[in-house]
Amino acid sequence: MPPLQPETSTRKRGTSATATLAAGIRAHHWQWNKSPIFADDCAIDMVSFFWRLIVKNKPLNWLVVHKLLGAFHPIHTEIILRTRYAEDCLMEAISKGVGQYVILGAGLDTFSLRHKKLAARVRIFELDHPATQAMKRERVRRANGDIPPNLAFVPIDFETDRLNEALSRADFDSQDPAFFSWLGTTYYLTKDAIRETLGCVADAAAPGSRIVFDYKLPKHLIPERGLPLADNLDRFVARLGEPMVSEFTPEELNGEMARIGFVEMETLPPEAQARRYLKNRPDVVDPAPNFSFALFGDPIPESKCEPSG
Numbered sequence: 001m002p003p004l005q006p007e008t009s010t011r012k013r014g015t016s017a018t019a020t021l022a023a024g025i026r027a028h029h030w031q032w033n034k035s036p037i038f039a040d041d042c043a044i045d046m047v048s049f050f051w052r053l054i055v056k057n058k059p060l061n062w063l064v065v066h067k068l069l070g071a072f073h074p075i076h077t078e079i080i081l082r083t084r085y086a087e088d089c090l091m092e093a094i095s096k097g098v099g100q101y102v103i104l105g106a107g108l109d110t111f112s113l114r115h116k117k118l119a120a121r122v123r124i125f126e127l128d129h130p131a132t133q134a135m136k137r138e139r140v141r142r143a144n145g146d147i148p149p150n151l152a153f154v155p156i157d158f159e160t161d162r163l164n165e166a167l168s169r170a171d172f173d174s175q176d177p178a179f180f181s182w183l184g185t186t187y188y189l190t191k192d193a194i195r196e197t198l199g200c201v202a203d204a205a206a207p208g209s210r211i212v213f214d215y216k217l218p219k220h221l222i223p224e225r226g227l228p229l230a231d232n233l234d235r236f237v238a239r240l241g242e243p244m245v246s247e248f249t250p251e252e253l254n255g256e257m258a259r260i261g262f263v264e265m266e267t268l269p270p271e272a273q274a275r276r277y278l279k280n281r282p283d284v285v286d287p288a289p290n291f292s293f294a295l296f297g298d299p300i301p302e303s304k305c306e307p308s309g
């Protein structure tokens with residue numbers, strides 16, 4: 001494989017503000033929703049002191065989440081639903097015996113803390129930029145006392161490093177099927193980095209592996225009424241130093257995935273996300289119109305499924 005392009009990463013080298021925001025939204029959802037769609041009771045321990053205040057303190061919570069970030073409520077829904085969807089798919093994979101979970105762009109994900117009972121069955125690999133990962137490691141220690149024994153932190157810059165090499169250094173078993181998630185991250189990366197990383201997933205993943213991620217849809221696939229929100233979000237994250245630079249049509253993405261040998265198992269555009277998770281939920285606004293979820297599988301070769309003779 002040719003070397004990846006040099007430092008073209010679109011994010012600044014500090015810790016990820018969008019990772020903190022996403023965890024803050026999950027913490028807020030858990031704190032204030034009587035029947036949470038995604039029950040992340042550990043997110044509150046992962047966020048900054050400032051976010052803990054926002055989540056817990058009613059007047060501050062009103063000011064920040066409802067007044068300042070009020071226009072972004074459909075994005076909050078997207079954050080909650082993408083994690084719920086990914087973990088629904090993950091749990092199905094685990095129930096079928098998958099014992100490795102690779103979280104790309106993990107940010108302040110709390111799966112390892114919420115599912116300690118799975119420690120003997122599932123090894124977890126969290127991959128993230130070193131700066132954000134150092135903050136995460138510190139917060140896990142603070143909340144949990146130590147690092148869960150089944151959790152490995154694997155630093156990576158998707159723009160410059162190869163995922164399969166990083167994973168092999170972390171003792172990932174390429175002979176054993178794995179479940180990969182890549183949430184809230186693809187759109188911050190260049191298309192070259194996304195292609196290279198997906199290619200490395202294909203190299204590292206044993207047959208029977210799966211990957212779930214969300215991706216940004218181009219404007220022509222967004223209903224007109226959703227365009228102001230999409231533009232606002234573009235400006236908001238760019239101001240945080242994490243501009244969104246990549247988007248795909250479902251057809252383009254399916255083509256990319258087919259090229260590396262993954263088959264589409266499911267695609268959930270925003271309206272399908274709402275149909276699946278928001279029935280009879282007038283308390284939760286519809287998800288943002290500009291992100292789709294997708295689940296792909298690395299098929300088990302037929303010869304392995306159905307031995308001839």
Ligand SMILES: C[S@@+](CC[C@H](N)C(=O)[O-])C[C@H]1O[C@@H](n2cnc3c(N)ncnc32)[C@H](O)[C@@H]1O
Binds near residue numbers: 158
């Ligand atoms: C919006 S956060 C999503 C975090 C988490 N997956 C979630 O859904 O809450 C984006 C994550 O991508 C990571 N990221 C962005 N660019 C990266 C890069 N070039 N290399 C490694 N990680 C990167 C950030 O550090 C951050 O943790």
